[in-house]
């Protein structure tokens with residue numbers, strides 16, 4: 001094999017390229033058989049166009065085009081050959097024979113040098129498996145010599161998937177056609193694009209979930225640590241941690257993302273953008289969680305601290321065995337709202353090129369010129385946020401029932417209002433300066 | 440009673456204790472001594488400083504001046520490891536303060552495990568034993584929210600007793616209870632007193648005080664106004680303020 005390859009290389013280097021040695025294959029294309037795409041689906045009817053120019057020193061009496069293995073002919077398949085002299089169509093074709101392997105064109109009289117041969121094959125189905133396919137064949141010139149054609153430029157074929165099959169099926173449905181005749185429905189709720197977007201955006205959904213599923217757990221210990229600092233005995237520690245919390249909560253996440261993504265490169269620090277996205281989200285969320293945790297801890301009755309102390313437990317034991325376990329149940333609803341907010345905020349990372357749901361949707365919208373992928377993306381977001389919202393509500397009910405009104409956190413009405421907006425305050429208890437305005 | 444102060448069996452000794460909250464002087468020089476096995480009942484009108492005095496004994500409140508000894512240790516010394524002292528000073532609060540996320544048994548086990556470093560098995564055995572003593576052997580796995588106030592308070596007593604305290608402080612242990620639940624808690628306290636536990640009890644239960652106390656202390660305005668055997672203090676108070684107070688509550 002290697003020897004042959006080397007020989008071929010040597011030959012190709014030593015023999016000068018033959019100028020106009022025989023017919024030049026100029027073009028081979030297949031028309032897209034997708035509704036709103038530009039790809040060619042294998043196994044589906046398409047139209048293949050092949051063009052070749054007769055060489056300067058010969059005339060051609062017969063042309064045979066051979067199709068790639070696996071080609072089939074759909075109903076109504078036909079081939080048409082044309083001889084063109086510039087823009088002028090010449091009457092030269094005598095006969096066109098088409099089968100699944102080849103198209104054979106015979107000419108009434110030899111086709112002269114320099115003329116263009118165009119063959120169009122209708123309702124031909126290229127192989128179903130995806131790949132690049134060329135059209136080969138041969139021709140006979142007037143000396144009776146049969147010369148092989150150089151393989152045509154490849155035609156890229158993608159394989160038929162369930163989604164494409166459904167899309168094609170939808171194309172033919174009368175109800176889809178009348179549905180799509182309404183501009184609003186076609187632009188926002190295009191059935192074919194819904195079908196195409198769901199699997200396509202699934203990847204984006206996973207990317208977004210990944211960001212928040214790594215970022216949020218990372219934010220929890222940071223937030224807990226900061227909440228401890230916020231309650232530290234030393235004033236300076238409280239002060240520094242409050243600066244952290246207030247700056248993060250007082251500036252847009254969007255701005256923080258820009259500073260991180262465009263600022264770090266200036267310092268010569270390059271971090272994978274997905275990872276950096278996670279870090280920025282975690283840092284942002286930690287400030288909100290710190291306030292949620294702090295308010296949760298401070299909402300624990302002081303009798304709990306006193307009982308623990310009176311039993312000889314130190315501050316750390318009290319915190320981890322008595323206070324935090326009680327705090328957890330109280331902060332779960334607000335922390336979950338924070339999770340929802342963070343999940344939605346992953347979309348901001350699209351602006352700096354992190355692969356996530358919005359990026360996937362945007363690129364689909366760009367390639368289809370249709371809003372439907374955004375609607376599907378919305379569906380993916382809701383897939384996470386709606387069940388979580390429900391869970392919060394039921395958890396709050398259970399909590400209220402279990403602890404009674406005296407120790408339950410603040411009214412759920414307050415929190416619900418915040419659920420779909422960046423929170424003004426995530427504090428489960430009143431009287432804590434957990435407001436959005438940094439001091 | 441300065442002569443008693445040097446006696447070794449004193450469990451708690453308080454000297455010239457002053458406590459301010461801001462500019463408000465709540466304790467104005469309290470001297471008190473509680474011997475081993477003694478049951479002292481503290482009475483007095485609201486705001487007289489009874490709770491504050493009790494809370495100073497295990498440093499839940501920091502005394503402004505004066506000294507408190509627990510056995511041989513001067514706990515008002517800043518170098519004292521206060522958690523070590525608190526291990527041996529049991530406290531029962533008016534509001535129970537059970538850990539709501541833990542079952543009765545786990546409430547009693549927690550500090551045994553964390554502070555005394557007892558094994559799980561030992562802590563559990565002692566928890567069940569103590570809960571049995573306060574009459575709750577059938578409630579060991581109940582959550583606090585599933586228990587009545589009286590039951591919760593008895594769990595709190597068991598929780599303190601499991602630490603093998605040298606003295607028990609009760610701050611109006613029955614005041615938050617419905618009248619029908621008071622008896623059960625008082626029965627437990629009475630049993631405890633009979634068993635020889637050193638106790639300092641703030642209460643308004645005169646019958647209980649009369650029956651159980653070795654000594655009654657009447658406080659008013661941040662000072663001890665009068666103290667002595669309960670039958671003397673109750674039956675024949677020497678001070679006008681004591682008479683007034685007793686007249687009001689009985």
Ligand SMILES: Nc1ncnc2c1ncn2[C@@H]1O[C@H](COP(=O)(O)OP(=O)(O)OP(=O)(O)O)[C@@H](O)[C@H]1O
Pocket residue numbers: 460463465483484485486487488489490491492
């Ligand atoms: N943490 C505190 N901060 C400020 N003032 C306090 C504090 N705790 C108690 N006080 C005040 O100290 C005084 C004595 O309170 P304390 O609770 O010791 O009284 P008490 O004798 O236990 O009364 P009661 O019978 O109502 O329980 C009261 O005037 C009270 O308002």
Ligand SMILES: [Mg+2]
Pocket residue numbers: 489490491610611
């Ligand atoms: Mg009191």
